[in-house]
Amino acid sequence: MVDKHVFKDGKIEKERAQFRSLLVTNENYFGNVAGSELQAVANIAGNDNYEQLMCVGLHPESDTLEAVVYIKKNGGYGGDICSDGTPEYVRFYLSYDNGTTWQDQGVTSFTAQDIPSLKPLEYAVQLKIKPRKKICKIENLPLVRAVLSWNFLPPANSPNWVPVWGNVLDGVVQIDTFKFWLGQQAGVLNTSALVSLLKENNVLPADITNAQLAKIDLEEYKKEFADGLLKADEAELSVGELHAAYKDLKIGAERYLYPTVQKLVAPGKALASAANSNPAKLGTNFTGIGDLDISDVIGNLVKTDGDTSYEELHCVGLNTNNDNLEAILKVKKPYGFLGGLCKKGSREYVAFWMDFGAGWQYVGTTSVRTHDITHLPDKGLDYAVFLPVNLAEYRQPCHKGPRAAKVRAVLSWETPPNPADPNAVPHWGNREDTIVLITPGKPPVPGTHTPVIETVGGMSVDDINAAGYANGAAVTAGFNATDSPFGGEIVLGGHLAYPADISAGATPLEYRVRVSNDGGGSWQTVSNTFSLHRTQLLDGIWSTLPVISEAAPAEWYPYREDLTAGPGNAMVFVAGNVLARWQTSPTMDGAWKVKIESRVTGTVAPVWTSDTVDVMIDNHAPDVMLDITSGGGVCADFTSGTVISGPYHALDDHFSSYQFQLVPANGGTFTVNPSGGGTFSGGPSVFGRSYPAVATTGEVGTWEFDTTGVPQCGYVIYLYAWDRTIVDSGYVGRQGSDVVGVCIRE
Numbered sequence: 235m236v237d238k239h240v241f242k243d244g245k246i247e248k249e250r251a252q253f254r255s256l257l258v259t260n261e262n263y264f265g266n267v268a269g270s271e272l273q274a275v276a277n278i279a280g281n282d283n284y285e286q287l288m289c290v291g292l293h294p295e296s297d298t299l300e301a302v303v304y305i306k307k308n309g310g311y312g313g314d315i316c317s318d319g320t321p322e323y324v325r326f327y328l329s330y331d332n333g334t335t336w337q338d339q340g341v342t343s344f345t346a347q348d349i350p351s352l353k354p355l356e357y358a359v360q361l362k363i364k365p366r367k368k369i370c371k372i373e374n375l376p377l378v379r380a381v382l383s384w385n386f387l388p389p390a391n392s393p394n395w396v397p398v399w400g401n402v403l404d405g406v407v408q409i410d411t412f413k414f415w416l417g418q419q420a421g422v423l424n425t426s427a428l429v430s431l432l433k434e435n436n437v438l439p440a441d442i443t444n445a446q447l448a449k450i451d452l453e454e455y456k457k458e459f460a461d462g463l464l465k466a467d468e469a470e471l472s473v474g475e476l477h478a479a480y481k482d483l484k485i486g487a488e489r490y491l492y493p494t495v496q497k498l499v500a501p502g503k504a505l506a507s508a509a510n511s512n513p514a515k516l517g518t519n520f521t522g523i524g525d526l527d528i529s530d531v532i533g534n535l536v537k538t539d540g541d542t543s544y545e546e547l548h549c550v551g552l553n554t555n556n557d558n559l560e561a562i563l564k565v566k567k568p569y570g571f572l573g574g575l576c577k578k579g580s581r582e583y584v585a586f587w588m589d590f591g592a593g594w595q596y597v598g599t600t601s602v603r604t605h606d607i608t609h610l611p612d613k614g615l616d617y618a619v620f621l622p623v624n625l626a627e628y629r630q631p632c633h634k635g636p637r638a639a640k641v642r643a644v645l646s647w648e649t650p651p652n653p654a655d656p657n658a659v660p661h662w663g664n665r666e667d668t669i670v671l672i673t674p675g676k677p678p679v680p681g682t683h684t685p686v687i688e689t690v691g692g693m694s695v696d697d698i699n700a701a702g703y704a705n706g707a708a709v710t711a712g713f714n715a716t717d718s719p720f721g722g723e724i725v726l727g728g729h730l731a732y733p734a735d736i737s738a739g740a741t742p743l744e745y746r747v748r749v750s751n752d753g754g755g756s757w758q759t760v761s762n763t764f765s766l767h768r769t770q771l772l773d774g775i776w777s778t779l780p781v782i783s784e785a786a787p788a789e790w791y792p793y794r795e796d797l798t799a800g801p802g803n804a805m806v807f808v809a810g811n812v813l814a815r816w817q818t819s820p821t822m823d824g825a826w827k828v829k830i831e832s833r834v835t836g837t838v839a840p841v842w843t844s845d846t847v848d849v850m851i852d853n854h855a856p857d858v859m860l861d862i863t864s865g866g867g868v869c870a871d872f873t874s875g876t877v878i879s880g881p882y883h884a885l886d887d888h889f890s891s892y893q894f895q896l897v898p899a900n901g902g903t904f905t906v907n908p909s910g911g912g913t914f915s916g917g918p919s920v921f922g923r924s925y926p927a928v929a930t931t932g933e934v935g936t937w938e939f940d941t942t943g944v945p946q947c948g949y950v951i952y953l954y955a956w957d958r959t960i961v962d963s964g965y966v967g968r969q970g971s972d973v974v975g976v977c978i979r980e
Contacts, residue, residue, distance in 0.1 A: 246309055246310045249264070249276050249278060249398075250284065250310050250399070251310070253384075253385055253386075253398070253399070254385065256275075257386070260272050260273075260275060262274055263275045263276060264276055264277065264278055264279050264398040265277040265278075265279055266279035266280075266395070266396045266397065266398055268394075268395075278398065279396045279397065279398050280396050280397065280398075280400075280401055280402070281398065281399050281400075282399075282400065282401045283306065283307070284305070284306055284307050284310050284311075284384065284399060285303055285304065285305055285306065285322055285346065285382060285384055285399065285400060286303065286304045286306065286382070286400075286401055287301055287302075287303050287324065287380055287381075287382035287400065287401050287402070287403045288302050288303065288304050288356075288403075288548075288549050289301065289302045289403075289405075289548050289549035289562035289616070290302075290326075290378055290379075290380040290403050290404075290405045290562065290616060291378075291405065291407060291562040291563070291564075291616035291617050291618035292378065292407035292408070292409070292616065292617065292618055293602055293617070293618045293619060293620060294407075294408055294409060294410035294602070294603070294617070295410055295602065295603060295776055296362070296769075296776070297362060297363050297364065297365060297409075297410065298360050298361070298362055298363070298618065298620065299326050299339065299360070299361045299362075299363055299378065299380075299407075299618070300358060300359065300360050300361075300560050300562060300618035300620065301324050301326075301358065301359050301380045301382075301403075301562075302356055302357070302358050302549035302550065302551040302560065302561075302562055303322060303324070303344075303356070303357045303358070303359070303382060303551070304353075304354035304355075304356060305322075305346050305349070305353070305354055305355045305356075305357060306353050306354045307353065308348060308349065308350045308351075308353070309348045310348070311346040311347050311348050311349075312346075312347065312348070312385070313347060313348060314347060314348050314349075314632075314636075315347050315348075315349065315632045315635065315636040315674055316632035316633060316674075317347060317348075318345070319345040319346055319347035319348075320345070320346055320347075320384065320385045321343045321344070321345060321346075321384075321385060321706060321707065322343055322344050322345070322346050322357070322382065322383075322384055322385075322400075323341055323342075323343045323381075323382070323383045323384075323386070323387055323388055323707060324341065324342055324343065324359045324361075324380055324381065324382050324383075325338070325339075325340070325341040325380070325381045325383075325388040325390075326338075326339040326340065326341075326342075326361055326363070326378065326379070326380055326381075326712075327339060327378070327379040327380075327381075327393045328363075328365060328376045328377070328378055328379075329376055329377040329378075329379070329393075330366065330376045332377065333377055336379060336393035338390050338391045338393075339361060339363045339712060340361055340363070340711065340712010340713065341361075341387065341388060341390075341707050341712055341713070341714055342359045342360065342361045342555075342707050342708070342709065342712065343359070343706060343707035344357050344359055344553070344554050344555060345554070345696075346384070347636075349636045349638075349671060350636075351636065351638050351669065352638075352669055353669075354668075354669075355638070355669055355670060355671050356549070356550060356551035356552070356641075356668040356669065356670060357551050357552065357553070357554060357670070357671075358551030358552055358553040358558065358559075358560035358620075359553060359555070360553055360555075360556070360558065360560065360620065361712055362710070362711075363712075364436045365409045365436060366409065366435075366436050366437060367409060367410065367411065367412045367435035367436060367437065368409070368411065368412065369411060369412050370411040370412070370574075370575040370576040371575075371576060373408070373575065373607055373608065373609055374408065374409040374411075375406055375407070375408055375409070375607070375609065375611065375615070376406070376407060376409065377404060377405070377406055378404065378405050378406065378407045378616070379393055379402065379403070379404050380402070380403050380404075380405075381393075381395065381397060381400070381402050382397060382400035382401055382402075382403075383397035383398070383399065383400045384397070384398075384399035384400050385399065386398065386399075387707070387714055405613070405616040406611045406613060406614070406615055406616060407615065407616055407617075408605075408607065408615050408617070411575055412431075412435050425452060428452055428455060428456065429442075429447065429452070432455065437455075438450070469573075469577055469578060470572075470573075470577070470578045471572060471573045471577055471578075472521075472522060473490075473491060473494050473520050473521070473522060473523055474521060474522020474523060475522070476490040476491070476572065476573075477490070477491075477522060477523040477524070477526070478522070479569075479573075480569060480570070483569050485569050485570045486534065487523070487526055487531045487534075488531050488532075488534040488535045488538060489544070489570045489662070490570060490572065491520070491523075491528075491531050492535060492647075492648060492661065492662070493572070493580075493648045493649075494520065495528075495531065495532055495535060496648070496649055535661060538661050538662070539659045539660075539661060540659045540660065540661075540663070540664055541661065541662050541663075542566075542663065542664050543566065543567065544565070544566060544567050544570050544571075544647065544662060545563055545564065545565050545566065545582055545604070545645065545647060545662065545663060546563060546564055546566065546645070546663075546664055547561060547562075547563045547584065547643060547644075547645035547663065547664050547665065547666050548562055548563060548564055548666070549561065549562045549666070550641055550643045550666045550667075550668045551668065551670065552641065552670035552671070552672075553620070554671065554673045555694060555709040556622070556688070556709065556811065557622065557623055557624070557625045557673070558620045558621065558622050558623070559586050559597070559620065559621045559623055559641065559643070560618060560619070560620045560621075561584050561586075561618070561619050561620075561643045561645075561666070562616060562617070562618050562619075563582060563584070563602075563616075563617050563618075563619070563645055564614045564615065564616055564617075565582075565604055565607075565610070565614055565615045565617060566614045567610065568606060568607050568608055568609075568610035569606045570606070571604045571605050571606050571607075572605075572606075572648075573605060573606055574605050574606045574607075574608070575605050575607075577605070579603050579604055579605035579606075580603070580604055580605070580647065580648050581601045581602070581603055581604070581647075581648060581774070581775065582601060582602050582603075582604055582617065582619070582645060582646075582647055582663075583599055583600075583601045583645070583646045583647070583648075583649065583650045583651060583774050584599065584600055584601065584602075584619045584621075584643050584644065584645050584646075585598070585599040585643070585644045585646070585650060585651035585653065585774075586598055586599070586600075586621055586623070586641065586642070586643050587641070587642040587644075587656040588623070588639050588640065588641055588642075589639060589640035589641075589642075590628055590639050591639075594642060594656040596653040596654070596656070597621070597623050597799075598621045598623065598771070598799045598805070599621070599650050599651065599653070599773070599774035600619045600620060600621040600771065600774055600776070601619060601650075601774045601775055601776070602617045602618070602619045604617065621771075622797070622805075622807055624797045625672055625673070626675075626677060626678050626686075626729075626731055627677050627678065627680070628672050628677070629672060629673065629674060629675040629676065629677045630672075630674060630675075630677065631674060631675070631676060632674040636671060636672075636674070637671070637672045637674070638669050638670065638671055638672065639669070639670055639672055640667065640668070640669055641667065641668050641669070641670055642656050642665060642666070642667050643665060643666050643667075643668075644656070644658070644660060644663065644664075644665040645660065645663035645664055645665070646660035646661070646662065646663045647660070647661075647662035647663055648662070649661070650773065650774045653801070678731035678732065680732070681732070682731055682732070682840075682842055683730045683731050683732055683733075683743050683832050683833075683834070683842055684730070684731045684832070684842040684843070684844065685728060685729070685730050685731075685745055685813075685830035685831065685832045685842060685843070685844035686728045686729050686730075686731065686844060686845075687726060687727075687728040687813075687828070687829075687830060687844050687845065687847050688727050688728040688729065688811060689709055689710055689725070689726070689727035689728065689810075689811070690704075690720065690724060690725075690726055690727075690828070690847055690849055691704065691720040691724045691725060691849075691960045691963040692708040692709065692710040692711045692713070692725065692960065692963045692964065693706070693708055693709065693715060693718075693960065694706075694709050695845075695847050697715070698847060698848065698849070699848075700848055701825070701848065701850060702719065702720075702825055702826070702848040702849045702850030702851075703717045703718060703719060703850055704717075704718045704719075704720070704960060705717060705718070708960075710725070710727065710810050710963070711963070711964050711965070713960070713964070713965050713966045714966070715958070715960055715966060716890075716925070716958055716966075717888070717930070717958060718888070718958045718959060718960050718966060719850040719851060719852040719888050719958070719959050719960070720818070720849055720850065720851055720852070720959065720960050720963075721818060721851060721852050721853040721959040721960065721961050721962075721968065722817075722818060722853065722961045722962040722963075723815050723816070723817055723818075723962045723963060724815075724816040724818055724849065724851075724963060725810065725812055725814075725815055725816075725963040726747060726812070726813045726814045726815075726816060726828065726830070727810055727811040727812055727813060728811060728813050728830070728844070729795065729811060730743050730745060730793050730795070730832050730842075731842075733793060733795045733796060733797050733798075734793075734796070735796060735798035735803070736794075736796040736806065737796050737798070737803060737804045737805075737806065738798065738803060741834060741835060741836070742792055742793060742835050743792075743793040743832055743833070743834055743835060744790040744791060744792050744793055744832065744833060744834075744835045745790065745791055745793055745813065745830055745831060745832040745833075746759055746760075746761070746786065746789045746790045746791065746830070746831050746832075747759065747760040747761075747791075747813065747814040747816065747828065747829075747830055748760070748828070748829050748830070748831060749816065749826055749827065749828045749829075750826065750827045750828075751822070751824060751825070751826050751827075753825075753827070754827050754846065757829075759786075759789045760814055760816050761786035761789050761791075762786075762815070762816075762817055763783055763784065763785045763786075764783075764784050764814070764815040765781050765782070765783060765784070766781065766782040766783075766784040766794060766808060766809075766812060767781055767808070767809035767810075767812075768781075768782065768794060768806055768807065768808055768809065769806075769807050769809065770804050770805065770806050770807075771799075771804065771805045771807070772802075772803075772804040772805070773801060773802065779806070782794065790833075790835075791813070791814070792835065793832070794806060794808050795807060795808055795811075813830060814830075816828070818851050818853060819853055820853040820854055822851050822853065823851050823852055823853055823854060824850070824851060825848065825849075825850055825851075826848070826849045826850075826851055827846050827847070827848055827849070828846070828847050828849055829843060829844050829845070829846045829847070830843070830844040831843050831844075852887060852888050852957065852959045853959075854886070854887070854957075854968075855886075855957065855968040855969060855970040856884055856885060856886040856889065856892075856932065856955035856956065856957050856968065856969070856970035857883070857884075857885045857886065857932075857970060858883070858884050858885075858892075858953055858954070858955045858970040858971055858972045859881070859882060859883045859953075859972055860880070860882050860937075860951070860952075860953040860972040860973065860974055861880040861881050861882070861974065862878055862879070862880040862974050862976070863879065863880040863881065864877070864878055864879040864880060865878065867880075868974045868975060868976075869974075869975045869976070869977075870976065870977070871976075871977045871978075871979055872941060872976055872977070872978055872979070873941075873978075873979055873980070874941050874942070874943070874944055874945070874946065874978050874979065874980050875941060875942045876941050877938050877939065877940050877941070878938065878939045878941065878951075878976060879936060879937065879938040879939070880936065880937060880974075881934075881935070881936050881937075882906070882934075882935060882936070882937045882953055883932070883933065883934040883935075884932045884933055884953065884955035884970075885931060885932035885933075885934070886931070886932050886955065886957040886970075887930075887931065887957075888930060888957045888958045888959060889925050889928060889929070889930055889931060889932035889933075889955070889957060889958070890924065890925050890955075890956045890957050890958045890966075890967055891922055891923065891924035891925065891928070891955070891956050892922055892923060892928075892932075892933065892953060892954065892955040892956075893920060893921070893922030893952075893953070893954045893955075894906075894920065894921045894922065894937065894939075894951065894952070894953055895919065895920050895951070895952045895953075895954065896919045896920070896939070896944075896949055896950075896951055897949065897950050897951075897952065898947065898949070899918070899919035899920070900919065900944050900945055900947065900949075901917070901918040901919060901943050901944050901945075902917055902918055902919060902939055902940060902941050902942070902943070902944045903915055903916070903917040903918065903921075903939070903940045903942075904916055904917050904920075904921035904937065904938070904939055905937065905938040905939075905940070906921075906923070906933075906935055906936070906937050906938075907935050907936045907937075907938075908928075908933050908934070908935035909933075909934045909935050910929070910933075910935075925958065932955070939951065941978055944978050945978070945980075946978055946979050946980045947977075947978060948975070948976075948977050948978075949975070949976050949977070949978060950973050950974070950975050950976075951973065951974050951975075951976065952971060952972075952973050953971060953972050953973070954969060954970075954971045955969070955970050955971070956968065956969050956970075
């Protein structure tokens, strides 16, 4: 068998080393721009020799898409571990109609560098999404598509686009069912509560208008809830019910009776010993299974080791953006998972070990819930799991070279793997080994609790320059930034070193957020109250903790994270690693600095301080003006074939793009004449220009609209403009607009 981690590098070809330069000379140089008039020079689109997307899946309980990427070569990634490297982008799509249409879910990325080590290195990415939810009676199984592209951002809303360096991978995932969080009976839901529920589960858009809402039969939704939603009681099927459900489906009794048999085996006791137990004593646990011989069932289980006919672990990687170990597994059969979506179902546990050079070290267990899926696709269902791990103490400065670690993941159905035995073979499942790269950095001093700011406004601090502008893909949302400032609510994410074992009663830590708009000469404290969402991982099972209203009495917030694991010892995670939600306003526009200080609660010293991050703030939308000075001006009548004209401007300190639009869209050509020179045209009905072709401060000039061929009607012409600001840490671009009306007559 060939070791998959052995790879011999060759010479880096010109198409790789000069990739960006070649695209400048010819956007279709590599033949991947559909409809381009330019001739391809090197048809190598979809080249996966350097990086390859291997697995894609979904963790339904957290609505998190994941993908694992192999980095295959030692060179060709823009520089060594101390360099900026190059981005590996992954854009995700979902299709609810079997591939007829695709919905863009957003993009994320990680940084690849030239790492001389065994290959492949396995990287993972995550993207939190908001999929359409359905009641538990309906199996919600959309297609998923992931597009990997090296050093080139995959265009939005282009599911059929093929990258030059990278590949496209499809799968099928299972969306979690409706979450009935209102605590009310479906039959007595009032309208506002019902609408809130539908918005929360992405059935209705968050910005739906009252007029649109009036056209929706809400009573029909109430009937659906009464018929299906309230049946999602997570009831556990008895052995008799399982036997009745599975006996004609060719599901072996050793599968569906395994959880019950396992409960009879004392911890640390061999399963085989149960086969020698008193059958009469065993029988009380197996009522309703007729004349099935339990001893034979247990005997078959003893022979079952590493069975992957129902589920199989395929990929394991490390998300270097947030230090999450991730794994993707495939469910292969429709039945044998202890019930459908309206029942409790079963759990696929994945335990992780890491080897930093001194042997395997257990780092935790996670899981994902699975169910019987009647309409299981031929290619199976792709599920994902993740486990946050604390790697701070294993980092080393980049000048000492890259530090890799081995990872072992063990998949085990319905029974968590033994933390003390990384070599054990599960009854149902398998294991995968890989190699990952530990992100370089300065390890914290033991006994200290130094804060680390990891993200600002959804962006990694590594992607924010000294002037406070962000570039690249966000790590907590699905947008991409280009010389972007920040505005609105700026979410600060990160950790404190060596967090306390809160669940075991240890003295907690606290921290405060400090900001400065005078270059650090003076500091202000951010101490607003905000909602904090948390999750708990206990013995491999995820659960949601009550939402906390996080307040800062006397300027200091209590630290809520608990990374100490162990049997019966819960780990607690803050969603998005949120430390603060900094509310900014237009009066705050300009350059700021932010830092975090921490201490042990109830003490005055010592106080530990994070590195300072520069943040440029812009809370002003673009200034947009559109006017008509030809003919009778705004709201006048024009004859079809006339050229309408006037002045325009789209101005902003951080301009992104503008767009002229005719509504209704019935043809016509737009032309602009910027004051800086040049003439630019486009249509029909829509035309726009963008930064950096347009200066970062925007554009002023005159515009024309040729109405030739435009039918008689009343029209409005819009001028929209967007800036590059990251707004509320969730999307890019504040919008400004202006509008004029005209009437076209034949």
